[in-house]
Amino acid sequence: MSGRVLLALLVVANVLTAIGVVFARHEHRQLFIALSSLEKARDELNIEFGRLQLEQATWAESNRIDQVARERLGMKFPEAGDIVVVRE
């Protein structure tokens, strides 16, 4: 009698763990997919950031700044006579 009860219990436990494994496996997949998509989003943002930095660096390229300052804005280097020395 007790042997049958034990057997039944084991069968039930077996079925439960089997379902548990399936559930865990499913959850793992779901989480992995979520992780992948978040990582992808992160990478995309990083890449976008890199691209923007590159764009900024290209606009701020020294040679360009130099030309814009001189030609478009008419700026020039202060001559020695334009500088006033202030002594503390």
Add this chain to the structure above:
Amino acid sequence: MARVTSKPGKPRNRAQFNLRGRLWLVVGTLGLCSLALVGRAVDLQIVDNAFYREQGNERFLREIAIPTSRGMITDRNGEPLAVSSPVESVWGNPQELLKAPDRLPELAQALDVPVEQLTLKLGQKSDKEFVYLKRRINPDEAQAILAHKIPGVFSQREFRRFYPQGEALAHVLGFTNIDDRGQEGVELAFDEWLRGTPGAKKVIRDRRGRIVENVDLVRAAQPGKDLTLSIDRRIQYLTYRELKRTLLETGASSASAVVLDIHTGEVLAMANLPSFNPNAVDGSLRDAHRNRAVTDVVEPGSTMKPITVAAALTAGVVTPSTLIDTNPGWMPNGRYRTTDTTNHGVLTVTGVITKSSNVGAAKIAQRLQPQEFYDFIRRFGYGSPPHSGFPGESSGVLPSPARWSGTTKQTISYGYGLSTTPLQIAEAYAALANGGHLIAPTFVKGQRNEPSQAIDPKIAHEVMKMMQTVTEPGGTATTAAILGYHVAGKTGTARKASGGSYARRYISIFAGVVPVDNPRFSMVVVVNEPDPSRKGYYGGSVSGPVFHNVMEGALRLMDVPPDDIDTWLAAQAAAEAKQAGKPVAAVHAAAPAADPSAQEDALQ
């Protein structure tokens, strides 16, 4: 009776039926089942093998690489100098593509290549499953090609390196090859650091190669680490611009310049010409790729004299005021002569530096033992690798005294018969300015190599004071003087050695340190083969102005306080006196610059 006979017979019959009949039935059924299984197995394994293997492969779990980007290189202020940006590489599966030859012209058009060329390429790789069709293109272009939906055409992400500073920093940064591996310069030296480790993940792909499902992460991708260089982008640009201008003005064939931070040995700027565009390396001349400031050696010429004098001061054979007779402006040097530009007569040791007298330097060296002189030069790093970590750095050449002929010591005293790189000269001058501490140069911000004491701080200071006279009126490099700052420096003009003698081609050098009282920068400018008919070939007239222009900018950019404010004030007073004499309108125009209150402060 029948009942009677049947009664005892029935159990026997049932026993027979139960045992044998059922057993055969079970065995027969099982046998048929296994036969069916074997039959199915034969069907799968042998009859339809090819079909199922293909189907299986297409559904197979694949392990694919996760691409990762290379670390960014920034300057000391965090400005990006080398950035990896994603690009797409379009690839195809030749087996699949060749199945549908009618789509090939369409593909060729999309790729912008002749259809014959594409067919040939695919034909050569017909047994492969992968061939690059177009590498590293703009993601938008790749999308346009994929939009044709030609079977067997795919695209994958790769990273390309962009260098926003272009030519100005090309030599220091170097470049990477198509597989994103460093090939030259810092990209090569720090390849391990910059390069990431691609990750791997298991995915399920469909038969068109698209990822259906991410299954598992095998290894996370490790992105490359960023690198902060010691370079200052602004000083670098200034250096490059001035070198370029000099090259145009003097018709020189090449030029290099190095700016070092004296206290840390950090390379703040390093520029060379001719340069190349690191964003399009393929079209450039191989010769232009060399970082001349580190790899090419020159004879240091007169920039050697401060070291000769320092050696003599250390040995105690002269003092700064010892008189040296340089009459008649030349002296024998084996079969040749050591000559000065003019006869300088009797000079003090300081005067030998001020006037750059070869005869004077030779006479000072006469008082030194060869071994003693050699050991002293070695302490400045000449003749040994500078350990800057830059690939291909040259050690220069300094022959050992055992190989010196009778005149070698005399020749070395004014900078011939040995060779150094511009970087080594900058390092030696930084040591003179830094109380005699020689620090190996570095390209990484915050890294400071262990200094070694090259000479006594007191002697280093004396030599600095002597070099200061070079940029003052009467010296050979007044062009290098900077208003408001004391500049210590030395010109050098070396004739280029060619075929065992010296040709009428020159190298103009200026090495200097600024400001003298609290030194910050050491800079060396080397201009190769300037056209003598334009601005001459002397270090003072060719390289001195480059030093002046770059250092004036660098001092302002780095907020270095002036150490010679009195000359500045005097110059200002002179300018105002001149302005006062001008018509009223001119004075009015200049009024904002000469604010009365500021003026008052200035005159205190």
